[in-house]
Amino acid sequence: MITDPKKRDVALVVDDSPETLRLLTDALDGAGMTVMVALDGLSAMRIVDQITPDIVLLDAVMPGMDGFETCKRLKRDAGLDGVPIIFMTGLAETEHIVRGLEAGGVDYVTKPIAIEEILARIRVHLANARLTQSARAAHDVSGRYLLAVNDAGKIKWATPQAQKLLADALAVDADDNLVLPDPIPQWIDQIQKGKAASKTVAMASSTANEQLRLQYVGKLGPNELLLRLAKDTGTDSPAEFPRELGLTTRESEVLSWLAKGKTNRDIAQILGLSPRTVDKHLEQIYAKLGVENRTAAAAIAVNANRRNS
Secondary structure, three states, X not given: OOOEOOXXXXXXXXXXXXHHHHHHHHHHHHOOOEXXXXXXXXXXXXXXXXXXXXXXXXXXXXXXXXXXXXXXXXXXXXXXXXXXEEEEEOOOOHHHHHHHHHHOOOEEEEOOOOHHHHHHHHHHHHHHHHHHHHHHHHHHHHOOOEEEEXXXXXXXXXXXXXXXXXXXXXXXXXXXXXXXXXXXXXXXXXXXXXXXXXXXXXXXXXXXXXXXXXEXXXXXXXXXXXXXXXXXXXXXXXXXXXXHHOOOHHHHHHXXXXXXXXXXXXXXXXXXXXXXXXXXXXXXXXXXXXXXXXXXHHHHHHHHHHHHO
């Protein structure tokens, strides 16, 4: 395992077996990790209140709160949503494996623990978690309106921009989690089965005269689908401009909303883009139209619309 001398990965091991704890503590420490130990689920909950581990090794069968319930509770914490949880147990039946994965686990190993195998699995899951975190950070910085949902349609994470729009539009459940309204979960199910009529679906907003749109972008992982959120401020479709203007489809959309008097930030929200991306599209539009500002570009767009009407 590659170790950064400035930062040791932190593993939380939750198990009521002293032998298993001793075995894993020695192995993980030897692999360059910092190890925290909990004998039961409640102790694990108290530990994560103080420090966020990089990975969790969790026994499925424990007295009191079992590993499945512990995993569910850990995953309710937004700060732990991206932390991989590997189940460890002597239960090898398919129903137990499925139960562990449905609870939020990323992997399932059976006892007795094979040290080399579990270290290899830890390396893989830590690498995947870092890639996911890097992607989320890049999305946040880009200012895009993106969110990810699981196979059941539950929101796993959202960029700050998308979070703000969703907070204005959606209701929350008993755990204060945003809930996507019907028919969004059904649409997500159809997307996964390849039976959806469209990769875009409308979603009502609590804000007057506004409607949100969700667009399926792709699958990030085994249980993580990426969606783009956009805001419509009217029912009119973007205008189609003559081919001789030389505009791409996206540039036509930007110009259309510009002609309707929308600001760059409005256009970014409507199309699910970052303001910087809108700026770049406008630069290309100005160059292709031979103009220097938005007023001149809007005038050309209005004239083109009149000719087409």
